[in-house]
Amino acid sequence: MKFWRVFRRRSFFVxxxxxxxxxxxxxxLPAKEAVSVDLLxxxxxxxxxxxxxxVIENGFIAVRGDQIVAIGQDxxxxxPKGIVAKTRIxxxxxxxxxxxxxxxxxxxxxxxxGLKDDVVLDDWLYKFIFxxxxxxxxxxxxxxxxxxxxxxxxxxxxxxxxxxYYFEDAVxxxxxxxxxxxxxxxxxIDFPAPDNKNEAQMAAYTEAFLxxxxxxxxxxxxxxxxxxxxxxxxxxxxxxxxxxxxxxxILIHVAEMRKEFVDRLAKNGTTPVQYLExxxxxxxxxxxAHCIWTxxxxxxxxxxxxxxxxxxxxxxxxxxxxxxxVVDQRAAGMRVGLGTDGPAGxxxxxxxxxEMDLAAKLQKTYRVDPRAxxxxxxxxxxxxxxxxxxxxxxxxxxxxxxxxxxxxxLRLDAPNAVPMYDVYSQxxxxxxxxxxxxxxxxxxxxxxxxxxxxxxxxxxxxKAREYGKKVAASLK
Numbered sequence: 001m002k003f004w005r006v007f008r009r010r011s012f013f014v015x016x017x018x019x020x021x022x023x024x025x026x027x028x029l030p031a032k033e034a035v036s037v038d039l040l041x042x043x044x045x046x047x048x049x050x051x052x053x054x055v056i057e058n059g060f061i062a063v064r065g066d067q068i069v070a071i072g073q074d075x076x077x078x079x080p081k082g083i084v085a086k087t088r089i090x091x092x093x094x095x096x097x098x099x100x101x102x103x104x105x106x107x108x109x110x111x112x113x114g115l116k117d118d119v120v121l122d123d124w125l126y127k128f129i130f131x132x133x134x135x136x137x138x139x140x141x142x143x144x145x146x147x148x149x150x151x152x153x154x155x156x157x158x159x160x161x162x163x164x165y166y167f168e169d170a171v172x173x174x175x176x177x178x179x180x181x182x183x184x185x186x187x188x189i190d191f192p193a194p195d196n197k198n199e200a201q202m203a204a205y206t207e208a209f210l211x212x213x214x215x216x217x218x219x220x221x222x223x224x225x226x227x228x229x230x231x232x233x234x235x236x237x238x239x240x241x242x243x244x245x246x247x248x249x250i251l252i253h254v255a256e257m258r259k260e261f262v263d264r265l266a267k268n269g270t271t272p273v274q275y276l277e278x279x280x281x282x283x284x285x286x287x288x289a290h291c292i293w294t295x296x297x298x299x300x301x302x303x304x305x306x307x308x309x310x311x312x313x314x315x316x317x318x319x320x321x322x323x324x325x326v327v328d329q330r331a332a333g334m335r336v337g338l339g340t341d342g343p344a345g346x347x348x349x350x351x352x353x354x355e356m357d358l359a360a361k362l363q364k365t366y367r368v369d370p371r372a373x374x375x376x377x378x379x380x381x382x383x384x385x386x387x388x389x390x391x392x393x394x395x396x397x398x399x400x401x402x403x404x405x406x407x408x409x410l411r412l413d414a415p416n417a418v419p420m421y422d423v424y425s426q427x428x429x430x431x432x433x434x435x436x437x438x439x440x441x442x443x444x445x446x447x448x449x450x451x452x453x454x455x456x457x458x459x460x461x462x463k464a465r466e467y468g469k470k471v472a473a474s475l476k
Contacts, residue, residue: 099159185224
């Protein structure tokens, strides 16, 4: 109890520093006056993922605007003069975690889910996906694929995601409408793409995209040179230069498969990571997907350059691309998040609850050590470490006063949810996406009592079936 009294006082002090009346004057208000907030959630077990990894029993979260203004134990004691909330959620007997962060995906590819599985990455890309995209991908296609993917992510607890695809401005508009946070990269690639046929068009489209979304509270527009095996050195340098002109993130696939590693050694006498270092692409604005084929020198470079890296266990297993040395990477000081990859062939869903489970188990198997990556580490990668990979840890990734009000409420009344001895173990190894009841992003409820509020799911599902028939016919 002494700890929680100190915790409450410190949290309340942060509130008084950050916010104007009534919070700044709460300690001197007459008893009849109450603090006012927009959203108050009470009664839950809160897994904060704050620096001390506090787990708060009978906890509450108070939200004003898009930020958490108070978090603690027992709202009645915390606000002795009362609290008025526009919206209240009774989360008694439930669990609250920070919103999950999907650090790498291609959400419009929901419309190619299951198009071609059980092949190697190089064949999957060049023989199936690239041809199917050339024949089918339009801006309207991207919108419907995004809507389907956004609904799927909301249902499974994702509140922030990083995406790379074509017509990314359409992805951004749909993401904004659905209420999620997105770090969204327009793809650069050295052959005619569905949206832009040459580098001049890519550059013009991307620059307009970057300008349009500057300063948006939910959308961070990015530049996404696809990879070193689909982009020339010139394309990589030009993409990075444009991103840095607008202080935008750079999203790229790095060291994703053995062929990429071997080819780069043969061509340049260096690893993919060291090649990107040599041509001055790497930096704290880079989010590198996969990072499987990395040696000790690579890990040191990635850590020193503060590059965000995203582990994609389902994708890496499904395409047999290899196993990222995540334990060694974290020990080297790298910023390592977690992602699903695209929902077609490399991973046929967007379920971050499943990805946490697989991330931990894959490292245990790879290292033949059940202690290799524990449940808490996997949850860190999907929350606060994922935020660090995106360089957004000051805004999201944990539940603390002053951070964005992005959180997920899970039910604990399903057979798979009881009994509970260790909360981290329960989240990662036992709970499922189907246990998620409520999702809040920036104080706005996107999922309530299991119903998606911001995407028309039935319409998106119907359109997905239509597009499925068109894509299948185009490949005959």
